[in-house]
Amino acid sequence: MAVWSGPACAGFLALAVGCVLLVQPELPGSVLRALWGPVLWTSSPGGTSAEGRLAAAWEALIVRPARPWSRVAVGVNACVDVVLSGVKLLQALGLSPGNGEDHRVLHSGEDLKEAFVHFMGKGAAAERFFSDEQAFHNISQIASTLPGAQHYVGGNAALIGQKLAANSDLKVLLCGPVGPKLHQLLDDNVVVPPESMQEVDEFHLILEYQAGVSSTGICSWIEDSRGEQWEHLTAPNANRFIFSHDLSNGAMNMLEVFVSSLEEFQPDLVVLSGLHMMEGQSKEIQKKRLLQAVISISDIPTDIPVHLELASMTDRELMSSIMHQQVFPLVNSLGLNEQELLFLSQSASGPHSSLLAWSGVPDVGVVSDILFWILKEHGRSEKRASDLTRIHFHTLAYHILATVDGHWGNQLASVAAGARVAGTQACASEMIDTSRVSLKAPQEFLTSHSEAGSRISVNPDEPVVQWYREGISFHFTPVLVCKDPIRTVGLGDAISAEGLFYSEVYPH
Template sequence: MIEVSIPSLEKEVDESGKSRKLFRVEVLFNERKHYVLRRSSEFQSLHRKLKKIIQTPDFPSKRNPHLRTKPMEQRRQELEVYVQEVIYQNEDVPQILLDFLHLKHFHTGNRHSSFESLDELDSQDDNYQYLNQPVLRFFKDPYLSTCLPGLPDIVAEGVLQGFYPRDVRVSFTASALATPDHSSLHFTDVCGSAMWRKASAAVLLALAVGYFYSDRPEQVLQYIGLPVFRVAPGDGLEHAISAAWEALITLPSRQWSKVAVGVNACVDVVVSGVGLLQALAVDPGAGRDHEVLHSKEDLKEAFIHFMERGAAAERFFSNEEVFQRIARAAAEYPGAKLYVGGNAALIGQKLATYPELTVLLCGPVGPKLHELLDEQIHVPPESLQEMDEFHLILEYKAGERWGSSQAPQANRFIFSHDVSNGGMSSLETFVASLEEFQPELVVLSGLHMMEGQGRELWDGRLKQAVVALADIPKDIPIHLELASMTDKDFMNSIMQEQVMPIVSSIGLNEQELLFLSQAGGGPHAALPAWRGIPEVGQVSDILLWILERHGRVEPSSESELTRIHFHTLAYHVLATVDGYWENQAGAVMAGARVASSQACGLQAVDPSKVVLKAPLEFYSSHSEPRERLSLDPTEPVALWRRGNVTFHFTPVLVCKHPLRTVGLGDAISAEGLVYSELKIQQTF
């Protein structure tokens, strides 16, 4: 007989590097089992074809009315029921469905087997092949056998000799980054442990798998349970750091299962900045920053100002008519591309790449954005609107010239006339949805969009936002993602009176960090701007000041802030108050790894396409007393403490030829949060 189930989802990466989720359809026919992977759209196509020839069951809707149920999990269950109903409601199973299931030996007119045994089936079709073969047989129970004391070393050495040539250096490093001395364990120490003696049967099985899959040594050794990386002679620091990341980055023991994200979302129109301005008949000239853009001339000056610094920035364009003309020109510009935009939506997209994580997104979601969003993201009906909000992303490459201006590094300038996001219109919907959704983590972004509305509007709206956020239960941590701002009063309102005291974590880049210090009179506030790579000691000083002044460094403090994830082009720093967060070494490395891979448009870091720009030696502070620190590329996290604040530093392998810079900060923060664990004994 035939049985069909859809037990799980799998992720597939296509040639362009884009990942998508596929349903695993398992088919049991005549005691033989196989599976096929199908996209959601393929089920819809199947339904349309079946409707033409049979009476079909109702096809499941993509909309998930139940916030407590994972959207993709609910759809998996409904599609499974749909296929099963088609089979059992039709005496003659449609050939269209058989083709969909890759069944070529099914006799229509009878859903049950016409063969009495597998032998009879084999005699009818000698070409039918089993999809699995035995790898290893045990003739007596290995768990009851006496284990020879030397066996683990023999097995391990045999695996190494079989996998690696003699001129390759293999290093096994214990993940000991939680302790200051970064002590490492040699491979022989691991092999000699009691755990290995008790698990010799598992090692033998891994050895057998390694024999059959000798072209995949890393996967086999990870199966055995050892972190592994390989660095061949002559490989540079980029190879060492990349390999160490893969060996040392591990998910925390407790992971988030539900994350709510809000509240800015839009469609990004990405174009060449210089190319678009030339198409608008704008001539190059001197750069100048503008808090709000009113004309094409303001746009040109602000773009040049930040391009010359290689810095990211975002501004509000006040004139709707002029903005619409520019937006039309951008959409028609050759090579223009549409992407998911807005910090909240981008963070949600990144989180949705983890199949076990359910994401709620609240923001102004129009038809195009809804189409672009991952299917695993749930959008409440109240967040859907008829029109999309568009943001224009003007990108430039490292070394690109326009007139006398040259970009020192690749980056982008963002501007929009976005009223919905500017007023954070979805905030109340966001907070109201949390009671039913029951998230374990809340991610908030979009505050910077209010700045362009003028003080009278943002002052009142910010107070309303704080009142709304105060309704979020204290035991749910809130991460705030900051973005480019220019109004010091607005930043001070966020820091001192309003939002900063009620969030547990913040994410920001070098521009936002320095502006925050300038607005609040913090360390190094006299610096007009960073020149080149920010000095680690200065960054450390500002991070410590934020946590001491606005965080919960003192147990008696009423503030909730205990974590800051800082990122710049060359390196990242995670600063946390002791006693609140776990796995921060893994989190900071994971953020740096995704920055390296995503900028190059890859799923994994390619050492040949990246370059190390971070310093390998630096100071923990700009002034005395301070500690001189060195980075070991084979354990690429430097750790230091100042009072009861711990800092984790890791370099970024900078993409030589970045394909897209938009959303990197959001991906970094999202990845860092996925790999972070909140200590269970603390209450927020």
């Protein structure tokens, strides 16, 4: 978009808002103000787009750390993802959209339909356990044979391992329930211990829905705020709904195998995920297994940093246990998105926990407050024997890397690399294609709402901005959001993997 001034600019902006009102005549004032924001991302006088300037600036920032990892061990959830259109599957099952309703556990096709409608209407990602084994088997059989259904490496651990293994100088160990189909899909650079192999794969169904197409006519340059439609239901943006009947991952069966494999493999980084899969277990089994998990994680040598990748959860008691007295003190790093961050604060009565859900792009100041609280209340300090010193937060429009000072380096490269891969992987391109991406992050924001935060402006030529708060550093960068994403599954895992690849931990 060119930089205009005077009447031409005013007329253009009036036309823009008029077109938006034509699409959504009942938008509230707060939303309209947000829609004016992206107009501020303007081209340079030389005509280079803001997206192009930002992508070029990232390339200068993304450099390997002085002490890179050489061997990374990843565990423990792994499966085969069956990726397909959610609407097409539900139609194939003979279901029609009705009222949406969230279900913590799915017991039937009707529960599946209601939960899918609920999250598709919000444009939010979610993951749920399907309790009926035979019903899930029948649904997965139908899903696998539908036109367009594709099979991919799945599970946070396997996805992170697969992404890291793309770097030929990095050796990756993967422990998880690896069946024959998954083993076939894995990169040759991924080592799977024999004890981790099983005869049957675990399947997860990934129901995707797409963003809307552009409007036509005089407003054809506007991306329609309405997304994929299913009768009366409209998705505000592209996303996915995941469900499975996964007993191996749900019981974290491979955790002990994983930890016992570390002595021989000798990793210099451990990545752990899959705790969210325990939600399908009873409360009694959850508590018992979590205690066993803590004992196993405690056996990992303290000189090896551990990253914990969180995922969608609905059990506040389980999340609170993981955070307060169980897992957080044992790990050095966390990876999470906006849904997990807010749920974490709600589960422990943290800052802004009265917020029921995000409205549009998550407010940077609110996110910053919650990240600060996690590291202050549950991270390493002189008074607390916790190892937690790093959080990589990612949402569609921007990323924030928060670190306790003195423990991590190369943060600019880490957060920039995480944001870059979000744009390339979503568009299925090797490099950022500036014609296929757009900036949706705020160009100005407050760094806090709990205290007097600073107002920060983002310059595409210097896209990583920093601020500091009581011994904690924050690194923020916008994301170049893919306009027409090819695949939304595994983006968070790719982001965390790439951010970790460029991170450096300081020895103590």
